[in-house]
Amino acid sequence: MLGPVIFLRYLTRRLSxxxxxxxxxxxxxxxxxxxxxxxxxxxxDVDKPFQLDIVRADLEARAAV
Numbered sequence: 001m002l003g004p005v006i007f008l009r010y011l012t013r014r015l016s017x018x019x020x021x022x023x024x025x026x027x028x029x030x031x032x033x034x035x036x037x038x039x040x041x042x043x044x045d046v047d048k049p050f051q052l053d054i055v056r057a058d059l060e061a062r063a064a065v
Contacts, residue, residue: 001027002020002023002024002027003023006019006020006023017034017036020034021033021034041055041058
């Protein structure tokens with residue numbers, strides 16, 4: 001959806017975060033911001049019951065520590 005130029009820049013590692021934000025905002029008509037994180041958990045998709053179970057188990061394990 002972002003187009004071949006953006007994809008090519010991504011593949012060649014010449015795509016800046018700011019450029020990706022601008023392009024996505026223009027295409028989707030919403031404000032877009034990238035929030036860099038070293039925690040993979042923030043990218044967890046939780047739209048299925050088994051995914052919710054995974055997240056709950058992880059949160060409970062962290063709370064027990």
